[in-house]
Amino acid sequence: MATVVLQVRDLAVEFSLRGSVARAVDGVGFDVRAGEIVGMVGESGSGKSVTMLALLGLVPRPGRIVAGSVRLRDIDLGTLSLRELAQLRGRQMALIPSDAGAALNPVTRIGAQVGEGLAAHLPDLPRAERPGRILDILRRVGLPRPEHQVRRYPHELSGGMQQRVAVAMGVQLGPDLLIADEPTTALDVTIQAQILRLLLDVREQSGTGILFVTHDMTTVAEICDRVLVMYAGQIVESGPVVEVCTAPAHPYTRALLDAIPPLGGDPPEQLTTIPGAPPDPRAWPAGCRFAERCWLRERLGNPEKCTSLAPDLADLESERRSRCHFTEAVVR
Amino acid sequence: MLRYALGRILLAVPLLFGLSVLSFVYVRLIPGDPVTAMLGVNSNPTVVAQLREQFGLDRPLLGQYGDWLAGVMRGDFGVSFRSQLPISTIIVDRIPATLQLAGAGLVVSLLIAIPAGVAAGMRPGSRLDSLITSATLFGLAVPAFFLGTLLMLFFSLKLNLVPSQGYVPFADDPAQSLRLTVLPALTLGLAISPYLARLTRSAVLETAQEPFVPFARAKGLAPRKISIGYVLRNALPSLVAALGLTVASLMAGSIVVEALFNWPGTGRLVTGAVTERDYAMVEALLLIYGGLFIAVNLACEIAQSLLDPRVRLT
Incomplete structure (x- = not known):
C-alpha cells in the first residue's frame, strides 16, 4: 500500500464571534495516500472549506484550530512556526483554487506570477533558469503557446487557460499533496473534463496525493478513488468511491446522490432536494446532526435514539465508515 | 490612450x-x-x-x-488693485515657495498615511487598527492652525530645534531653507494624513478580501511580498485616485499653514487678496487652484489606468 502523505486526526476548528462559538469542523480525521485522489463532498457550510484551510494553516480569523493533528509525511504541522509552515505551502502541499480567474494577481503577468513560487521556494535557482522552468511547467499542463502566454495578464486568458496556469503553479514544485478546491466549478463542461484529465495526469506522472474538495458528486465519481462525505462539520461517510456511490451507507449520502438530476430521458417535473437546512454550527443538535432532515428516521418511525445519542463514525466492511445508528437500514 | x-x-x-x-x-x-x-x-x-x-x-x-x-x-490676469503690479508676475514669484511646502507636506503625509493605512487595513479589527483608526479620527478633528501652533510651541519655542517662522529660497541657503520647511511641512503633512490614511485603509481592506490574497498565502509567499506585491500593488490604482482628491485638502491646508508660518507662497496671496477684496487677484488664484485640481485629477485618472492592466482606455 502506498505511503500516507496526509494524516488528519480529530481536527477541530472553532470560530468565536461575539461570545458564541461555532465549531465549524468537529473531529475530522482521514488519510490521503501517495497517488490517491480523495474526494471531500458536502454542501456549503459542511466544513469542507474550513478543513481545507486548516490543512494549509490558513484558517481566517477569528477561527482557530482547537484540537487535532495534521501530519504531512512525517512532519506534524502543529509544531511548525508560521514561517516554516509558509515554506511548506506551495512546495510540499499546494492549493488549486476554485476560481483561478479571481485567484491570480490581476496586475502581474502570467510568467512572473508562476515564477513567484520558484523565487520563494528555490532561492538558489539561478535567475537565468527561471524562464525555462516556467515554460516547462506551462507546457506540461497543456497551455497552448506558453511563450506567448507568459507575457499576458490573467484577464487576457480564457477560464480554462487560467485554471491550467493555477494547476501549473500548484504542481511546479512536485508537492506531496495537492488540495484542489472545486477546481472545475467555474468552468464549462468540456473544459471541466480537460482539467480533470490534467489532474489525473499529474497523479499519474508524479504520484501526488490529491484532496479534491467539491460539492459535486458526479465529479467525485469520475476521478476519485475514495470519498469523504461531510455534513455539519463532521465526516458522515467515507469509503471507496464506487461503493459509496452505488450503495451509500449513510442517509445523507443517499440523499445527495438522489439529488443528482438523471442524465437523458425527460427532465424531471421537479428536481429532488434535501428538505430543510443544515443545523446552526453555534448549537449542534445533541443527537445525529442530520436527524432533522433525515428521510430514514421518518421511515423508521422517528426512533428516539436519533435525536438523543450522537452516532459514532463506525467501521463497516472494506475501509468503509458511516455515522448512522441505522446503517444497515440504509444499505438494505 | x-x-x-x-x-x-x-x-x-x-x-x-x-x-x-x-x-x-x-x-x-x-x-x-x-x-x-x-x-x-x-x-x-x-x-x-x-x-x-x-x-x-x-x-x-x-x-x-x-x-x-x-x-x-491671453495669459493676462490683470493688475492687482492693491499693489498695481501684474498679477501673473506676483503669482509666479510665489510659486517656488508654495511648491516647496506642498511637496514636503505631501511627502510627510505619504510617509505617515501609507504605512498606517496598510497596517490598519491588513489586520482589520486588531488593536493596531483601532489605534490607527482612532488616531486618524482625532487627527481629522484637530484643525491645522491649532496643530501648527502646538508644534511651533513645542519644537521651536520650547526645544529650540528649528526656527518657527519665515522662508528662505532654497537656492539662496539650502540648509536654512530646509530647516524652515520642517515645521510647516510637518503641520501640513499631519493635517492631511488622517484623510489619506483612511482612504488607504479602506482601499487595502477591500483588496485584502480578494481571493488572490489567500491564494498567495497558499503559494507560500512571504507576508511582506503579499502585502506589497499583492495587496498594496492592487490597491494602488484606487490610492492614486484618492491622492488626486487629497490635493484639494493639500491646497486648503497650505493656505492656513502659510498664513500661520508666515510663508510667502500663493496661499498667503489668497488670504491677503480676500481680506483686501483684491478681485482680480482672488479670481486669478481661484482659477489657478481650480485648474490645478482638475489637471492633477486628470493625471491621476490616467495614472490609475496605466497601473491597472485590465483598464484599457479608448
Missing part, C-alpha cells in the same frame, strides 16, 4: 469656463469691494466713486467679466 487623454482635456474646457464664472461671481458676493477695503467704510463718497471708476468697478458686471476673461485667455 492618447485619444482618451485628449477627450478628457477637452472636457476640462467647459469645466474651467464654469470655474471662471464662479470665481468671478464668488468674490463679488463677499460684502464690500476693493475701494471700501482700502479706504474704510466712512470715506469720502467722491473719492470712492473716482476710484471705482478708475478700477472699472462701475461698469456692468457682464462687461467686466468679458474683459477679464479675454485677458485670461
Whole structure:
C-alpha cells in the first residue's frame, strides 16, 4: 500500500464571534495516500472549506484550530512556526483554487506570477533558469503557446487557460499533496473534463496525493478513488468511491446522490432536494446532526435514539465508515 | 490612450469656463469691494466713486467679466488693485515657495498615511487598527492652525530645534531653507494624513478580501511580498485616485499653514487678496487652484489606468 502523505486526526476548528462559538469542523480525521485522489463532498457550510484551510494553516480569523493533528509525511504541522509552515505551502502541499480567474494577481503577468513560487521556494535557482522552468511547467499542463502566454495578464486568458496556469503553479514544485478546491466549478463542461484529465495526469506522472474538495458528486465519481462525505462539520461517510456511490451507507449520502438530476430521458417535473437546512454550527443538535432532515428516521418511525445519542463514525466492511445508528437500514 | 487623454482635456474646457464664472461671481458676493477695503467704510463718497471708476468697478458686471476673461485667455490676469503690479508676475514669484511646502507636506503625509493605512487595513479589527483608526479620527478633528501652533510651541519655542517662522529660497541657503520647511511641512503633512490614511485603509481592506490574497498565502509567499506585491500593488490604482482628491485638502491646508508660518507662497496671496477684496487677484488664484485640481485629477485618472492592466482606455 502506498505511503500516507496526509494524516488528519480529530481536527477541530472553532470560530468565536461575539461570545458564541461555532465549531465549524468537529473531529475530522482521514488519510490521503501517495497517488490517491480523495474526494471531500458536502454542501456549503459542511466544513469542507474550513478543513481545507486548516490543512494549509490558513484558517481566517477569528477561527482557530482547537484540537487535532495534521501530519504531512512525517512532519506534524502543529509544531511548525508560521514561517516554516509558509515554506511548506506551495512546495510540499499546494492549493488549486476554485476560481483561478479571481485567484491570480490581476496586475502581474502570467510568467512572473508562476515564477513567484520558484523565487520563494528555490532561492538558489539561478535567475537565468527561471524562464525555462516556467515554460516547462506551462507546457506540461497543456497551455497552448506558453511563450506567448507568459507575457499576458490573467484577464487576457480564457477560464480554462487560467485554471491550467493555477494547476501549473500548484504542481511546479512536485508537492506531496495537492488540495484542489472545486477546481472545475467555474468552468464549462468540456473544459471541466480537460482539467480533470490534467489532474489525473499529474497523479499519474508524479504520484501526488490529491484532496479534491467539491460539492459535486458526479465529479467525485469520475476521478476519485475514495470519498469523504461531510455534513455539519463532521465526516458522515467515507469509503471507496464506487461503493459509496452505488450503495451509500449513510442517509445523507443517499440523499445527495438522489439529488443528482438523471442524465437523458425527460427532465424531471421537479428536481429532488434535501428538505430543510443544515443545523446552526453555534448549537449542534445533541443527537445525529442530520436527524432533522433525515428521510430514514421518518421511515423508521422517528426512533428516539436519533435525536438523543450522537452516532459514532463506525467501521463497516472494506475501509468503509458511516455515522448512522441505522446503517444497515440504509444499505438494505 | 492618447485619444482618451485628449477627450478628457477637452472636457476640462467647459469645466474651467464654469470655474471662471464662479470665481468671478464668488468674490463679488463677499460684502464690500476693493475701494471700501482700502479706504474704510466712512470715506469720502467722491473719492470712492473716482476710484471705482478708475478700477472699472462701475461698469456692468457682464462687461467686466468679458474683459477679464479675454485677458485670461491671453495669459493676462490683470493688475492687482492693491499693489498695481501684474498679477501673473506676483503669482509666479510665489510659486517656488508654495511648491516647496506642498511637496514636503505631501511627502510627510505619504510617509505617515501609507504605512498606517496598510497596517490598519491588513489586520482589520486588531488593536493596531483601532489605534490607527482612532488616531486618524482625532487627527481629522484637530484643525491645522491649532496643530501648527502646538508644534511651533513645542519644537521651536520650547526645544529650540528649528526656527518657527519665515522662508528662505532654497537656492539662496539650502540648509536654512530646509530647516524652515520642517515645521510647516510637518503641520501640513499631519493635517492631511488622517484623510489619506483612511482612504488607504479602506482601499487595502477591500483588496485584502480578494481571493488572490489567500491564494498567495497558499503559494507560500512571504507576508511582506503579499502585502506589497499583492495587496498594496492592487490597491494602488484606487490610492492614486484618492491622492488626486487629497490635493484639494493639500491646497486648503497650505493656505492656513502659510498664513500661520508666515510663508510667502500663493496661499498667503489668497488670504491677503480676500481680506483686501483684491478681485482680480482672488479670481486669478481661484482659477489657478481650480485648474490645478482638475489637471492633477486628470493625471491621476490616467495614472490609475496605466497601473491597472485590465483598464484599457479608448
